Amino acid sequence: MDFKTALTELYLRDPAGTLPNALWKTLAMLDGMETSIDVRGGEVVHLEARKGRGLYVYWDLNGVPPDIDGLDFALLHAGLARTLDLEEFYVERYFRLVHRGAALEEPFLSAGFSFGDVDVPAEASKVADFINLCYEDINVSSSEVRSWTLSPAFDRSLWLWILEGDEPVALGIADLDRSIGEGSLEWIQVHPSYRGMGLGKAVVFELLRRLQSLAVFTTVSGELDNRTNPEALYRRCGFEGNDVWLVLRRRE
Structure with missing residues (x-):
């Protein structure tokens, strides 16, 4: 069994417990990595890249x-x-949920609000500006937004606005x-x-509605310690799970 096949099988069995992100993202970056796999009696017991x-x-x-x-x-x-000494690392925690x-x-x-499709890639700059407006610590460029439309998981029907008149007040993007x-x-x-008007919940439910006939399952992840508590929003929309992932960066 090759590495990609083994990883895919494990992921389909338990997406949130196998990877911190969508499977396609990991598969796309495996080239050039050193991978190892241990299979015993036809069962995968260990994977790493x-x-x-x-x-x-x-x-x-075996954990x-x-x-x-x-x-x-x-x-x-x-x-x-749990048993590792992480004192020498900066630790970021992310929840991972499945619908x-x-x-x-x-x-x-x-009344006064409506859904609208994002005109991609023509509205790439508009999307970038909106994302940057909503975050204090994230800055994306229009070229970065355009690059998302080139991914193998891009689907233009899964890019949407909530509009008040002609002005965007919420954004949703799914792969x-x-x-x-x-x-x-x-x-x-x-x-x-x-915020606080139910627009985030409306975006999530609209994306799930559009995915309903296309996807077997839907995943989401986000910062666990974010003051806006995005995890609560996704749980209200039917996402489930208790998986937490760590991003470790060694302290200088």
Whole structure:
């Protein structure tokens, strides 16, 4: 069994427990990485992928943690880090949730608001400006937004605005990996002046509605310690799970 096949099989069994992001993203960056796989009796018991001093994939059937000595960077499930000494690392925590197509609420918008499709890539600059408006610590460029439309999981029907008149007040972007039927929510933003009005929930439900006939399951991840608590929004929309992933960066 080759590495990509083994990783895909594990991911389909347990998406949130196998990787911190959509499968296609990891598969796309495996070229040039040093991969190892251990299969016993036809069952995968260990997988890992490294590049330089970074660990990008690590899965172990028996929960054996990796040796992080000598690593500068690692993506690691929190369950595998319980016995590790992380004092020498900056640690960022991310939740990872899955939606299995449970009954969906009809997206609700108050009078004066409407859904509109993002004209991609023509509105790349508009999308970048909106994302930057919604974050204090993220800055994306129009060229970066255009690059998202070149990914194998791009689907223009999964880029949407909520508009008040002609002005965008919320944005939703999702990907679709048709090879395994995975939808993934990538960007859910609400204008700072319009938060607390249910627009984020409406964006999520509208994306799930559009994905309903296309995806077998949908994933989402986000900062666990974010003061806006995005995890609560996704749970209200039917996402489930208790997986937490760590991004480890060695302190200088």
